[in-house]
Amino acid sequence: MLRKILTILSFLALISVSAVQADQKKIGFIYIGPPGDHGWTYMHDQGRIFMENALGDTISTTYIENVPENADAVRAIRKLAASGHDLIFTTSFNYMDQTLEVAKEFPDVKFEHATGFKRMDNVSTYSARFYEGRTIIGHIAGKMTKTNTIGYIVSFPIPEVIRGINAFYLAASKVNPDVKIKIIWNYSWYDPGKEADAANTLINQGADIIVQHTDSYAPCQAAEKAGVLAFGQASNQEAFCPNSHMTSIEDIWGPYYAAKAQAVVDGTWTSEDTWQGFKDGMVEMSPYNTKLLPLNIILEAKNMETAIENGTLHPFEGPIYNQAGELVVKEGEVADDGMLASMMFYVQGIDGEVPQ
Amino acid sequence: MSIELIIGILNIVLISTTPLVFAGIGELVTEKSGVLNLGLEGLMLVGAVTGFITLVLTGNYFYSLFLSIISGVILSGIFAFLVLNLMTNQIATGLALTIFGIGLSAMLGKKFGGTPIDGLNPYYFIVISFLLVFFVAYFLSKTKTGLIVRAVGENHNSAYALGYNVIKTRYLTIIFGGVMSSLAGYYISICYAPMWQEGMTAGRGWIALALVVFATWKPWRLLVGAYIFGGVAIMQMNLQAIGVKLPGQFFNMMPYLATIIVLVFISSNKLRLKLSAPSSLNIPFEKNQ
Numbered sequence: 001m002l003r004k005i006l007t008i009l010s011f012l013a014l015i016s017v018s019a020v021q022a023d024q025k026k027i028g029f030i031y032i033g034p035p036g037d038h039g040w041t042y043m044h045d046q047g048r049i050f051m052e053n054a055l056g057d058t059i060s061t062t063y064i065e066n067v068p069e070n071a072d073a074v075r076a077i078r079k080l081a082a083s084g085h086d087l088i089f090t091t092s093f094n095y096m097d098q099t100l101e102v103a104k105e106f107p108d109v110k111f112e113h114a115t116g117f118k119r120m121d122n123v124s125t126y127s128a129r130f131y132e133g134r135t136i137i138g139h140i141a142g143k144m145t146k147t148n149t150i151g152y153i154v155s156f157p158i159p160e161v162i163r164g165i166n167a168f169y170l171a172a173s174k175v176n177p178d179v180k181i182k183i184i185w186n187y188s189w190y191d192p193g194k195e196a197d198a199a200n201t202l203i204n205q206g207a208d209i210i211v212q213h214t215d216s217y218a219p220c221q222a223a224e225k226a227g228v229l230a231f232g233q234a235s236n237q238e239a240f241c242p243n244s245h246m247t248s249i250e251d252i253w254g255p256y257y258a259a260k261a262q263a264v265v266d267g268t269w270t271s272e273d274t275w276q277g278f279k280d281g282m283v284e285m286s287p288y289n290t291k292l293l294p295l296n297i298i299l300e301a302k303n304m305e306t307a308i309e310n311g312t313l314h315p316f317e318g319p320i321y322n323q324a325g326e327l328v329v330k331e332g333e334v335a336d337d338g339m340l341a342s343m344m345f346y347v348q349g350i351d352g353e354v355p356q
Numbered sequence: 357m358s359i360e361l362i363i364g365i366l367n368i369v370l371i372s373t374t375p376l377v378f379a380g381i382g383e384l385v386t387e388k389s390g391v392l393n394l395g396l397e398g399l400m401l402v403g404a405v406t407g408f409i410t411l412v413l414t415g416n417y418f419y420s421l422f423l424s425i426i427s428g429v430i431l432s433g434i435f436a437f438l439v440l441n442l443m444t445n446q447i448a449t450g451l452a453l454t455i456f457g458i459g460l461s462a463m464l465g466k467k468f469g470g471t472p473i474d475g476l477n478p479y480y481f482i483v484i485s486f487l488l489v490f491f492v493a494y495f496l497s498k499t500k501t502g503l504i505v506r507a508v509g510e511n512h513n514s515a516y517a518l519g520y521n522v523i524k525t526r527y528l529t530i531i532f533g534g535v536m537s538s539l540a541g542y543y544i545s546i547c548y549a550p551m552w553q554e555g556m557t558a559g560r561g562w563i564a565l566a567l568v569v570f571a572t573w574k575p576w577r578l579l580v581g582a583y584i585f586g587g588v589a590i591m592q593m594n595l596q597a598i599g600v601k602l603p604g605q606f607f608n609m610m611p612y613l614a615t616i617i618v619l620v621f622i623s624s625n626k627l628r629l630k631l632s633a634p635s636s637l638n639i640p641f642e643k644n645q
Contacts (some may be wrong), residue, residue, distance in 0.1 A: 036469030184596045221551065239472055310507040
């Protein structure tokens with residue numbers, strides 16, 4: 001009797017499993033950090049959760065966290081591809097070649113690579129125009145700094161990061177020609193201790209505003225402790241540094257993820273390049289801290305957001321010179337996406353050289 | 357350079373180097389008794405997360421410190437039982453401990469990731485770290501128990517024949533090392549960068565391991581070595597901020613490179629090697645030989 005029941009039960013289980021597999025699309029994510037970083041990976045995970053809520057039972061999601069940007073990434077991506085995933089998001093720049101390598105082996109699986117520029121028939125790329133946000137915080141920093149020294153903590157010398165530095169500096173120097181930025185390259189996306197060291201070093205050298213392009217909230221915390229101002233990274237970090245956090249550039253991936261997952265469910269997915277900013281809601285500013293920022297600066301920032309959305313303001317408006325003094329964007333023109341996507345030079349006025 | 361700037365730099369160096377001193381001095385004692393514990397990174401992470409969670413739940417620094425230490429005792433106790441009683445391979449067990457610690461800390465800390473806490477003043481720990489090095493140096497060279505630890509590490513069979521309890525000695529040194537690693541982790545999540553994030557020790561356990569070799573198993577050299585590693589890292593940040601172009605990746609690998617150079621140097625001469633590394637390091641002890 002017991003055996004019969006067990007047989008029936010297992011048979012039922014088999015049916016239900018295969019039924020689930022038949023109409024559910026499996027969607028996988030590769031994360032560079034832990035979803036609990038409250039920065040880059042956290043926001044991708046928020047996007048994943050948004051997608052799950054939006055599409056409900058038609059999809060199921062998996063993620064692999066803390067995947068290093070080396071050969072290990074190939075194994076992680078392949079693991080997802082081989083285990084029946086229909087769509088895989090690889091959410092860091094240096095997964096680029098690894099994504100393509102696996103994509104060649106699995107032509108039926110769709111891939112979405114964040115912040116990259118290499119595409120295939122089954123590989124899309126997507127990114128957000130974070131630099132629009134950097135323009136806003138550059139403007140605020142230029143107005144708010146008293147020492148005219150801004151500390152900027154960065155991870156790796158890739159176009160994404162350098163574009164951010166340039167956009168920030170162009171906006172800051174526009175409202176404050178005396179502004180100087182001090183840059184520290186950490187060569188890691190995620191090391192809270194080192195990020196705190198870098199922030200403290202910059203503050204010690206006279207910076208009164210800390211900007212970061214790394215993933216933990218340690219710099220903001222260090223700024224809070226030292227009594228200087230800071231901007232958060234990727235998500236709203238005000239809870240960790242309420243007296244120093246002026247605003248933050250938030251990455252909003254959810255709607256994009258939901259749209260692409262829907263396309264896979266509907267069978268309409270195609271390879272494309274997506275690069276969206278304020279206008280499409282992929283980049284947002286966290287609420288401006290009214291305790292720290294004067295009302296007129298908040299209004300200016302909000303107007304700039306609107307202007308960028310409308311296209312009346314572009315973060316890279318000519319004339320722009322590089323460090324050698326050569327004109328790279330002519331007066332009356334704006335930098336095109338090609339130049340932005342491969343930007344590996346500092347604009348005039350930034351000290352130091354781009355590391356090779 | 358103004359005096360203020362230099363004091364500021366020293367301050368940052370002190371704050372950032374202390375976890376290396378804690379983890380390194382603990383591992384030094386463990387290795388002096390002939391046991392190689394590669395589990396530092398895991399022990400640090402579990403110590404960090406245990407302290408953090410306890411602080412969030414109780415709001416009491418004493419409890420959080422205490423439980424963090426207990427986590428080190430338990431984990432290193434398990435390690436000791438495996439390598440001493442069951443005589444498992446020390447390298448494999450240590451690596452397993454690291455992997456286990458990374459996973460366990462991530463699991464425990466899942467719900468606590470974004471909780472803001474009030475950090476503790478790092479200077480208590482900085483002072484303790486200096487005292488600790490002094491204490492360990494004195495203990496290993498001047499006390500009878502310290503000499504027993506070294507005897508066990510140099511030749512456990514002779515030490516056993518002389519009537520010393522090899523297993524008990526090693527239990528104690530392993531647990532001491534474990535507690536020091538937990539303290540290093542506690543310092544990181546409570547003082548250095550007051551937060552919990554997965555994998556936040558970011559490889560400091562491995563640097564501490566390299567440091568012990570770099571210091572050729574001598575406590576004062578370990579302190580100097582730690583401050584060289586920490587000092588170079590902070591100096592390169594300062595130079596970068598001033599605008600000097602530096603190969604940052606090079607500085608990231610410098611601790612390991614320096615350790616390899618020291619290893620090559622001490623291995624080039626048999627006598628030098630003998631004078632430095634504990635002879636019984638990484639060799640299991642069997643009582644009934």
